[in-house]
Each structure stands twice: as structure tokens, then as C-alpha cells.
Amino acid sequence: MKQEKKTNIKDTYRRFRKSNAYDILYNKGVLYFVLAFIIPFLIMLNGFRRQKIHPYGEQQMLVIDLWHQYYPFFKVVREKLLTGGSFLYSWDNGMGTNFLSLISYYAASPLNWISVFFDDDHSRDALMYILLAKIGFSGAFFSCFLRYTYGRRDFSIVIFSSMFALCSYTLGYYWNVMWFDTIALFPLVMLGVAAMCRERKWKLYTLSLALSLISNYYIGYFTCIFTMFMFIGTIIIEGKGVKDYLYKFWLILRSTAIGICLGGFILLPAYRGLKLTYSMNNHFPDEAKFYDKWYDIIANLISYSKPATKEGLPNFACGMLALVLFGVFLFSAGIKIREKIVTSFMLVLIFVSCNLNILNYIWHGFHATNQIPHRFAFIFCFVLVAAAFRAYDIMLKKGIKGYQFILLFIVPAFVLGLNVWKASKTDEGFKFEGAFRSSAIIAAAYIFIFIAGKSFPDKMKHFRRSAMNAALALAVICELVSNAVLGVKTVGSSSYVSYPTVYNSAEYLLDTMRNDDTSLFSRAEMTTTYTLNDSALYGYHGVSQFSSSANLSVTKFFRKLGLYASEAGNRYYYRNSTPVVNDLLGINYIMSRNGMLNNSEISLERIASKENVSLYRSRYPMSIGFMVKRDILLTSPEGGKNPFEYQNEILRRATGMDVNVFTAQPVKLVDYENMDVVKNGFGDYSFTVADPTNRDKTYKAKYKFAGVENASLYGYAENGIIDTVNVSCDGVTSDANIAVKDYPIVFPMGNGQEGSTMTAEVKFTEGRTAGTYKFMVYAFKKDVYDEVYAQLADEQLELTEFTDTKITGRVNAKERGILYLSIPYEKGWSVYIDGERTTTFKVLGAMLGAEVGAGEHEIVLKYSPDGFRTGLVISGASLLVLLGLAYAEYMNRKNKKYNKEVKNEKSESNDSLQRD
Numbered sequence: 001m002k003q004e005k006k007t008n009i010k011d012t013y014r015r016f017r018k019s020n021a022y023d024i025l026y027n028k029g030v031l032y033f034v035l036a037f038i039i040p041f042l043i044m045l046n047g048f049r050r051q052k053i054h055p056y057g058e059q060q061m062l063v064i065d066l067w068h069q070y071y072p073f074f075k076v077v078r079e080k081l082l083t084g085g086s087f088l089y090s091w092d093n094g095m096g097t098n099f100l101s102l103i104s105y106y107a108a109s110p111l112n113w114i115s116v117f118f119d120d121d122h123s124r125d126a127l128m129y130i131l132l133a134k135i136g137f138s139g140a141f142f143s144c145f146l147r148y149t150y151g152r153r154d155f156s157i158v159i160f161s162s163m164f165a166l167c168s169y170t171l172g173y174y175w176n177v178m179w180f181d182t183i184a185l186f187p188l189v190m191l192g193v194a195a196m197c198r199e200r201k202w203k204l205y206t207l208s209l210a211l212s213l214i215s216n217y218y219i220g221y222f223t224c225i226f227t228m229f230m231f232i233g234t235i236i237i238e239g240k241g242v243k244d245y246l247y248k249f250w251l252i253l254r255s256t257a258i259g260i261c262l263g264g265f266i267l268l269p270a271y272r273g274l275k276l277t278y279s280m281n282n283h284f285p286d287e288a289k290f291y292d293k294w295y296d297i298i299a300n301l302i303s304y305s306k307p308a309t310k311e312g313l314p315n316f317a318c319g320m321l322a323l324v325l326f327g328v329f330l331f332s333a334g335i336k337i338r339e340k341i342v343t344s345f346m347l348v349l350i351f352v353s354c355n356l357n358i359l360n361y362i363w364h365g366f367h368a369t370n371q372i373p374h375r376f377a378f379i380f381c382f383v384l385v386a387a388a389f390r391a392y393d394i395m396l397k398k399g400i401k402g403y404q405f406i407l408l409f410i411v412p413a414f415v416l417g418l419n420v421w422k423a424s425k426t427d428e429g430f431k432f433e434g435a436f437r438s439s440a441i442i443a444a445a446y447i448f449i450f451i452a453g454k455s456f457p458d459k460m461k462h463f464r465r466s467a468m469n470a471a472l473a474l475a476v477i478c479e480l481v482s483n484a485v486l487g488v489k490t491v492g493s494s495s496y497v498s499y500p501t502v503y504n505s506a507e508y509l510l511d512t513m514r515n516d517d518t519s520l521f522s523r524a525e526m527t528t529t530y531t532l533n534d535s536a537l538y539g540y541h542g543v544s545q546f547s548s549s550a551n552l553s554v555t556k557f558f559r560k561l562g563l564y565a566s567e568a569g570n571r572y573y574y575r576n577s578t579p580v581v582n583d584l585l586g587i588n589y590i591m592s593r594n595g596m597l598n599n600s601e602i603s604l605e606r607i608a609s610k611e612n613v614s615l616y617r618s619r620y621p622m623s624i625g626f627m628v629k630r631d632i633l634l635t636s637p638e639g640g641k642n643p644f645e646y647q648n649e650i651l652r653r654a655t656g657m658d659v660n661v662f663t664a665q666p667v668k669l670v671d672y673e674n675m676d677v678v679k680n681g682f683g684d685y686s687f688t689v690a691d692p693t694n695r696d697k698t699y700k701a702k703y704k705f706a707g708v709e710n711a712s713l714y715g716y717a718e719n720g721i722i723d724t725v726n727v728s729c730d731g732v733t734s735d736a737n738i739a740v741k742d743y744p745i746v747f748p749m750g751n752g753q754e755g756s757t758m759t760a761e762v763k764f765t766e767g768r769t770a771g772t773y774k775f776m777v778y779a780f781k782k783d784v785y786d787e788v789y790a791q792l793a794d795e796q797l798e799l800t801e802f803t804d805t806k807i808t809g810r811v812n813a814k815e816r817g818i819l820y821l822s823i824p825y826e827k828g829w830s831v832y833i834d835g836e837r838t839t840t841f842k843v844l845g846a847m848l849g850a851e852v853g854a855g856e857h858e859i860v861l862k863y864s865p866d867g868f869r870t871g872l873v874i875s876g877a878s879l880l881v882l883l884g885l886a887y888a889e890y891m892n893r894k895n896k897k898y899n900k901e902v903k904n905e906k907s908e909s910n911d912s913l914q915r916d
Contacts, residue, residue: 723740
């Protein structure tokens with residue numbers, strides 16, 4: 001009975017081996033593809049679970065720019081997917097943004113569509129699972145590369161694919177979620193290169209390259225650069241002659257061009273959008289220099305060590321198995337010398353590029369990065385793991401040779417030895433603990449597995465292969481699990497329940513605002529920032545933005561107005577400012593998350609509150625567009641002496657009225673603590689510390705100003721040596737700890753009127769004992785601005801239609817002038833007056849404007865990103881070319897097959913005649 005049962009099992013297995021299911025699962029690699037996806041996915045999920053990332057705890061993975069940028073933009077994408085909004089433009093941040101250009105870097109991932117299946121409360125969980133899927137696909141596509149390139153079809157490809165998917169690059173930089181689509185697709189592109197060089201198959205390369213660039217052009221640029229080296233290297237390894245090389249060179253040029261052009265609809269607008277940013281202002285390094293010591297980079301290849309997250313050494317570590325096998329790859333027989341040379345060259349290229357400023361600059365698109373200096377380091381991991389797999393493949397195919405045991409020790413011993421040498425030079429000295437101990441133990445375990453594998457006789461080579469795969473898989477998974485936990489812990493987390501802060505109250509007040517607003521469009525802003533893209537996070541039409549796509553002209557405009565702005569930091573954002581600024585930016589509602597404002601009575605009216613959050617409506621509401629005098633084009637491009645004088649000049653030129661809304665205020669009383677100050681002019685001061693040797697003393701200046709009837713006071717402080725300014729009105733704090741250290745800023749001094757005293761306590765940067773600074777106060781005259789506002793508000797653009805990409809309205813111009821639109825100027829905007837397209841231009845160096853004649857006119861604004869239509873045509877034409885080439889290739893194969901069949905039939909017929 002038992003014998004019969006065994007026979008049935010064997011028969012069933014034999015039938016299964018001959019079935020299509022077996023062919024698909026094993027020969028086609030589907031099983032290994034699935035496992036190479038699932039294992040990294042689960043290991044990384046376990047890392048999140050161990051760090052109590054929601055839904056497994058009260059933490060979340062949102063940190064650094066994932067907190068400030070990527071998740072808020074992800075929310076906008078999700079909202080547009082749900083509501084059918086346009087992906088060409090967004091009003092949710094930056095006063096209006098070329099959204100296609102923005103998402104080309106931040107959120108073009110096709111996997112983001114999964115977010116529509118999650119409700120708003122779980123959208124952060126959706127982003128986490130999307131990231132895990134990207135990591136899983138990194139392993140899955142790497143398994144495809146290994147299976148095709150080296151022809152192995154067993155569980156070993158899953159082991160090495162998991163090593164690539166969870167290398168230290170992934171564990172240190174996973175918070176840059178938008179990079180990992182293209183990183184996952186990278187092995188697929190390289191597989192396409194290999195297939196092209198071996199079999200002249202070009203379609204996989206073309207399509208995977210296109211998808212890589214569409215998903216994230218920035219990482220896709222790295223892919224394009226390395227493709228050149230991969231192609232040359234593969235051609236050298238294959239070595240099929242000059243004629244074959246020239247044809248394949250033409251083939252890859254053609255395929256690369258088609259792949260890039262397929263993404264034209266998003267790549268061209270992205271490029272045109274980048275030309276408006278600070279990123280275009282880069283300078284080639286004056287001299288070559290190295291960032292780090294070479295031995296530090298090599299020593300950092302050990303496992304179980306913290307990955308770099310923002311700054312630090314390149315994340316090259318892929319696990320100790322890669323180091324154990326690399327010596328075998330370099331010195332074993334059975335691997336072509338040219339293959340070793342090509343692989344070594346690729347590793348050295350990336351290694352040197354990460355440490356040499358000139359090459360690093362070129363790799364990053366001729367751009368100096370702001371932190372994360374080695375963003376292409378994943379390519380090193382790809383090559384190193386592939387080389388290690390090649391060594392393992394040779395050992396399984398040709399058997400484990402005795403001399404290879406020595407080779408197994410060479411690289412890990414060298415790397416570990418460097419760590420010992422480095423530690424011995426420190427005060428603490430070398431200790432056998434931590435990452436070194438764990439790495440040494442796991443490396444010894446790998447070597448022991450190979451030694452044990454050698455003990456199996458040749459006739460048991462199939463069992464030996466299975467046993468070694470199982471043992472290595474267990475060890476590698478243990479190593480990766482520990483590294484994943486360490487990586488998530490190193491990157492850090494934030495509180496799930498408090499993100500975003502006072503969200504329910506803010507949502508309630510935003511709904512209140514929408515019900516209160518009778519216009520089709522109004523902007524709102526927060527008096528303080530929680531992230532630097534709050535409007536995208538909370539879902540309102542705001543003016544602040546922090547992104548690589550930040551419009552440089554708008555950034556400069558904000559700085560001239562006295563708002564926080566940094567050109568190099570790619571950011572500009574709002575703080576409670578003057579009514580003039582609010583009207584120029586079209587802000588009609590202000591929300592305070594920190595209780596009631598005590599500086600709003602003249603310009604703002606509180607209309608609602610919930611818990612500690614208050615909503616205010618402007619007493620000077622302004623449409624997105626209004627008429628101004630043509631003289632506004634003569635406004636000083638540099639911004640004048642200070643933001644108040646700049647705003648005065650704008651209003652004089654906009655209205656033709658010879659008035660000053662802001663007037664300079666004298667200091668009523670000043671007190672300097674432990675410092676000597678000299679006044680050089682209005683608002684300009686020089687100081688020296690009385691006793692610079694006394695580090696325990698604090699240095700500060702306290703200025704007092706008298707209130708002015710029917711006016712509000714506003715202060716201005718420039719950065720440099722001022723750290724913070726604390727403001728109070730009649731002894732009550734108005735706005736504590738106004739940060740000035742990084743950016744100059746205009747700030748309100750309170751509601752004080754005649755008889756009140758406003759105090760500003762200026763604190764200086766610690767350690768500065770002398771220097772100059774600017775601090776001044778101006779009064780905003782309500783009665784003067786009432787006249788100015790009446791004139792501007794009388795010729796506003798009355799909206800009749802408003803969508804993401806089209807605005808329709810009417811304006812009644814009393815005389816020929818300029819229609820000022822609080823929309824950042826871009827070539828993508830077209831303005832039509834009574835059906836006729838008119839010329840647009842910059843107003844105040846940043847905003848959109850058009851000349852309008854006297855009388856009543858219908859105004860239509862339409863938006864299409866600069867380059868989008870051209871890019872769409874290029875993409876469409878490229879798609880037709882691709883389909884045409886694919887069809888021609890198909891017909892050529894079909895004709896060849898037909899001709900071969902005809903030839904065979906003729907041959908059989910001739911043979912038959914001869915027999916007859």
C-alpha cells in the first residue's frame with residue numbers, strides 16, 4: 001500500500017514536471033518572481049511593525065521631506081484621482097503650480113493609484129504599503145535580471161534579489177519614496193540591455209526605460225547614464241565582432257531615443273518647469289576634491305551598521321554574502337577575464353564618483369545636491385550583488401574548488417580588518433562587539449555553509465544545491481531582518497495621531513470658510529507652518545511651497561515682500577503679514593492654530609473658532625485679478641530699501657496716488673543688555689559685546705514703540721546675527737520667538753493704538769560678539785489704505801467659471817491698464833480678452849499680467865504646461881514609431897517562418913520525386 005502511494009506521488013510529480021504550470025512556475029521564473037517580491041516586502045513590513053509604524057502602533061514613517069513634501073503632494077494626487085481634477089495644474093500650494101512638472105519628480109508613480117482604495121484616514125498607511133510594493137518589485141525585477149543573464153532557475157535568485165532589494169541604500173533612503181519606482185525598474189532596464197546585446201531584442205529596454213523616466217526623471221537620469229556603461233560592458237563580454245557591435249550600437253541609440261520620447265508628455269514640461277527654479281543656477285566645481293577617506297567608504301561595507309539617511313558615507317552595503325563571494329568572482333576560473341574587468345570597472349566608477357566632487361556633480365545632472373550626496377549609490381549595490389551571484393553560479397555549476405575557500409575569506413577579512421584598524425586608532429580602541437561582531441559571525445556562517453557544501457559527493461550535487469540554497473536563504477533572511485529593523489530605527493518615525501496637528505478643527509474651519517466664501521475662488525493661509533506644504537496637506541488654496549519645483553521668481557518676490565523665502569532652499573512660505581501683502585497674494589482667509597490673534601482688528605475679522613483654532617476673514621478681500629496702472633511695470637526690481645518701502649512703491653505705481661500706506665516709526669525707548677550699540681541710520685545698527693569673555697551673560701536689545709491711532713505697527717528684522725524677536729503689546733505677548741536666524745521677516749507688533757506700548761526684544765546669535773543688524777518698525781495707516789483699496793477693489797476680476805486649468809470672468813477697466821493676476825507667471829498661461837489672445841508678461845518680477853483696454857471685457861485664462869502639447873505630440877509619434885517597428889519585426893519573422901516552411905515543403909517534395 002505504501003509502495004503504491006509512493007508510486008502515485010512520483011507519477012503525479014512526473015506529470016506536473018511535464019505540465020504548463022511547472023513550465024510557468026519554474027522555467028519561466030514566475031515562482032521566483034513572486035517569492036523575490038514577497039520576501040523583501042515582508043521583511044521590510046516586519047521592520048515597520050517592530051518600530052510600531054501604523055497600523056501596528058502609534059508611529060508613522062513620515063520624517064524629513066517625506067513629512068514636509070512627499071506625503072502632502074501624494075495627498076493632492078489622491079484627491080485629484082478621486083475628484084477627477086487636472087494633473088496639469090494645482091491651486092493647493094505655491095499660489096498655483098505646474099503640477100505635471102511637480103509630480104514628475106514627486107508623485108508620478110503608477111502605484112499611487114492604489115491610494116484610491118484607502119479612505120482619507122488611512123492614506124498614510126496606503127503610502128507605506130505602496131513603498132513596500134516598490135521594495136518588493138526591486139527584488140522581483142532583479143530576479144528577472146539574474147534568471148535571464150545567468151540562466152539559473154532555482155531559489156538562489158530569490159536570495160540575491162532580496163539582498164539587492166534591502167541593501168543599505170534602500171534602508172537609509174526609503175523615506176524618498178518617489179525614487180523607488182525607478183530603482184525597482186533599474187534591473188529590468190539592464191535586463192533589456194542584456195537582451196539587446198545577446199538577441200537584438202529591443203522592446204523590453206525601450207518600454208522599461210520609458211516607464212523609468214516617466215515614474216521619476218531624476219533617478220531615470222542615473223539609469224540613462226549607466227545604460228551606456230552597461231551596454232559597452234555587455235558588448236565587450238559577449239565579443240561578437242565590430243559589425244555586430246555597430247548594429248547593436250544603432251539599436252540602443254534608436255531604442256533610447258524612442259524610450260525618452262515616449263515620456264515626452266511629462267519630461268519636456270518637467271524640463272521647462274525646472275528652468276524656472278533655482279536648480280538651474282549651478283556652477284561646475286572649480287577644483288577636484290574628495291569628500292571622504294577611501295578606507296572609510298570600504299570599511300562601511302560591513303553589515304549591521306546604521307545606513308546614512310541624509311549625510312554620510314555612500315550606502316554600498318548589500319550584506320556580508322556579497323563580500324564573501326566577491327573574491328571568488330575576481331579570482332575563480334570559469335569567469336571570463338573581460339567580465340571581471342568590466343564588472344570591476346563599473347564598481348570602481350561608482351565608488352570614485354560618489355567620492356569625487358566633479359563626477360558626483362555630473363551624475364546628479366550637473367547639480368550640487370542639498371544633502372544626500374550619493375543618490376546613485378544603488379547602482380554599486382546592483383553590480384556587487386550581480387557579481388556575487390555570478391560567483392555562486394560558477395560554484396554550483398562547476399563545483400566548489402579547494403582554492404575557493406581561501407577566496408571566500410579575502411574580501412570580508414579585508415573589510416573587517418579595516419574596521420579593526422580604524423577602531424584601534426580611536427581612544428576607546430577596538431572592541432569585538434556591535435556591527436563588527438555580527439558581521440564577522442554571519443560571514444563565518446556563510447563560509448561554513450560553503451565548506452559544508454563541499455562535503456557532499458558529486459553524485460549528490462542536486463541535493464547539495466538545494467541544501468546550500470536553504471542554508472544561505474536562512475542566514476541571509478536573518479541578516480536582512482536585523483538590518484531592516486536597524487534601518488527603520490535609524491531613519492526614525494513621527495507620531496501618527498498628531499499628524500497633521502489640529503486636523504479635525506482645521507477641517508471644520510475650512511468647511512466654514514468654503515460656506516462663507518461667496519466667490520468661486522479664494523486663497524487661505526496659516527499664520528504658522530506645521531509642514532512647509534500645509535495647503536497641500538490640509539487641502540486649501542494656499543501660497544506656501546517647499547519643493548524642487550519652486551518658482552525662483554516667486555521666491556524672490558516673497559523675500560522682497562518680507563515673507564520667509566530661500567532661493568537655495570527651494571521654498572517660500574507665509575507668515576502673518578500686512579494687508580497689502582495679503583491682497584497682492586489674493587489671501588482672503590487666515591487661520592491661526594495657536595489661539596486668537598491679537599494683531600488682527602484693523603485688517604482681519606474673526607468669523608469662527610473651534611477648540612484653539614481661529615478663522616479670520618480679510619476686511620480687504622481681493623479677487624485673483626484686478627486692474628492697476630501701467631506704471632506698476634516700473635516698480636524697482638530690487639525691492640527698494642525694505643519691504644515696507646517696496647509695498648509703498650507698489651501701491652503708488654498701481655494706483656497713481658501719491659501716498660504712503662506705511663510710515664517709519666521712531667523708537668520710544670531702547671535698552672541694551674551687556675552690549676554697546678551705535679545707530680548708523682534708520683533701522684541700521686552696529687554692536688559690540690561689552691565683555692566677550694563672559695560666556696554666561698546674554699546679549700539682547702529691547703525696543704519700545706508708541707502705538708498710533710487707527711494704525712497697526714509692523715516690524716522688520718534681517719537675518720545674519722539676529723536669532724529671534726519676541727514681541728509684546730502692553731505687556732501681553734503678541735507673537736513669541738519670531739525666527740529671524742535663517743530669513744528676514746516682516747511681523748505684526750500687536751493691536752496697540754495710541755497710548756499703547758509695543759515692545760520687541762531682539763536676541764542675537766550665540767557666540768557673536770560684534771556685527772551689524774537691521775531692525776525697524778513701520779505703521780500701517782488704515783485710513784490711507786482704505787482709499788487705496790477702494791480704487792483697486794473697484795476694478796476687480798469677477799469670476800464666472802473656475803477650474804484647475806481654466807478661469808473665466810469679467811472686468812470693467814476705467815482706463816487702459818494692466819490686469820494684475822496673483823498667479824505665478826508661466827508661459828503655460830494664455831489670456832484671452834473678448835476671445836482674442838493677448839500677450840502676457842511678468843508683473844513685479846513674478847506675477848502674471850496682461851494689458852487691458854478701457855471698458856468691460858470678458859477675460860479667459862487657459863493653462864497648459866509649457867512644452868506639454870509638444871511633448872504629447874512627441875510621445876504619440878514615438879508610440880507610432882515603436883508600434884511600426886514592432887509590426888515590421890513581426891512581419892519579418894512571419895515571412896521568414898513562411899519562407900522556411902515553403903523551403904522545407906519543396907525539399908520534401910523533391911525528396912519524394914527522387915524516391916519515385
